[in-house]
Amino acid sequence: MDTLAKVSIWYGHAVIFLANGMAMYQRGFSFYCWQNGVWLVDYAPSQYLNLINLEKLS
Numbered sequence: 001m002d003t004l005a006k007v008s009i010w011y012g013h014a015v016i017f018l019a020n021g022m023a024m025y026q027r028g029f030s031f032y033c034w035q036n037g038v039w040l041v042d043y044a045p046s047q048y049l050n051l052i053n054l055e056k057l058s
Contacts, residue, residue, distance in 0.1 A: 017049040024048050 024041065025031065032040045 016052040017044075018052055019044050020048045020050070 019041075021031065021039070021041075024044065029041055029044075034040055
């Protein structure tokens with residue numbers, strides 16, 4: 001999580017969402033593994049996303 005926070009700050013205010021990938025997969029969403037090992041999806045509806053409070057991680 002520390003790396004995610006650092007990378008997102010490069011672009012301004014850090015906002016990180018945790019996606020419920022298992023629920024998305026079970027409902028038929030397709031995931032793709034990029035060359036760097038990061039998993040991507042074309043679209044993630046908001047009901048599968050949870051906003052991470054970075055202040056609680058500090």
